[in-house]
Amino acid sequence: xxxxxxxxxxxxxxxxxxxxxxxxxxxxxxxxxxxxxxxxxxxxxxxxxxxxxxxxxxxxxxxxxxxxxxxxxxxxxxxxxxxxxxxxxxxxxxxxxxxxxxxxxxxxxxxxxxxx
Amino acid sequence: xxxxxxxxxxxxxxxxxxxxxxxxxxxxxxxxxxxxxxxxxxxxxxxxxxxxxxxxxxxxxxxxxxxxxxxxxxxxxxxxxxxxxxxxxxxxxxxxxxxxxxxxxxxxxx
Numbered sequence: 001x002x003x004x005x006x007x008x009x010x011x012x013x014x015x016x017x018x019x020x021x022x023x024x025x026x027x028x029x030x031x032x033x034x035x036x037x038x039x040x041x042x043x044x045x046x047x048x049x050x051x052x053x054x055x056x057x058x059x060x061x062x063x064x065x066x067x068x069x070x071x072x073x074x075x076x077x078x079x080x081x082x083x084x085x086x087x088x089x090x091x092x093x094x095x096x097x098x099x100x101x102x103x104x105x106x107x108x109x110x111x112x113x114x115x116x
Numbered sequence: 117x118x119x120x121x122x123x124x125x126x127x128x129x130x131x132x133x134x135x136x137x138x139x140x141x142x143x144x145x146x147x148x149x150x151x152x153x154x155x156x157x158x159x160x161x162x163x164x165x166x167x168x169x170x171x172x173x174x175x176x177x178x179x180x181x182x183x184x185x186x187x188x189x190x191x192x193x194x195x196x197x198x199x200x201x202x203x204x205x206x207x208x209x210x211x212x213x214x215x216x217x218x219x220x221x222x223x224x225x226x
Binding site: 033041042043044045048058092103104105106107108109110 | 157205213215
């Protein structure tokens with residue numbers, strides 16, 4: 001199973017600013033996923049990031065608001081741009097490829113974002 | 117469209133058995149997953165079903181009926197540490213994306 005780290009673990013930001021979240025994996029993976037989990041809610045997929053190509057965004061999420069970089073097979077960043085209080089959430093990155101099924105996803109510890 | 121339903125909350129007693137149900141309607145199907153998420157932590161993988169039937173893994177078992185769009189997670193010999201949210205997720209027909217259900221918050225009481 002992959003070991004995933006995220007930075008920062010939490011942050012408090014002012015409205016209108018931007019925050020870049022980093023995700024580092026200890027092995028090379030083809031796809032990395034970015035999720036948002038709002039308070040008391042389940043996970044919502046923001047986008048899928050493949051190395052060497054543009055990220056694929058889910059309905060309701062756009063590149064201008066959530067630009068993603070994927071410079072190599074072990075690293076990705078998600079930027080939350082021009083933040084508003086509605087962006088307060090936990091942001092998680094994940095990769096797939098467990099031993100049991102080969103398909104399950106492993107999640108990073110998450111970044112808890114509060115926008116004032 | 118994609119839709120996954122789970123009960124919002126459940127309560128059970130330590131040592132008992134609890135069954136958490138999940139129904140789904142998705143664009144294709146490439147497997148159903150159950151995750152456990154403790155408050156303030158990331159989800160962790162519990163089980164995987166792609167064929168009909170029961171998968172047993174210690175105190176946890178998961179069942180799938182593809183024709184009914186239905187799964188359940190069975191937790192036996194409940195312990196206090198089992199208090200958590202349990203998320204049902206389906207991998208869609210394209211084989212890439214996971215669709216997560218709303219999660220069931222389980223409280224285990226002494």
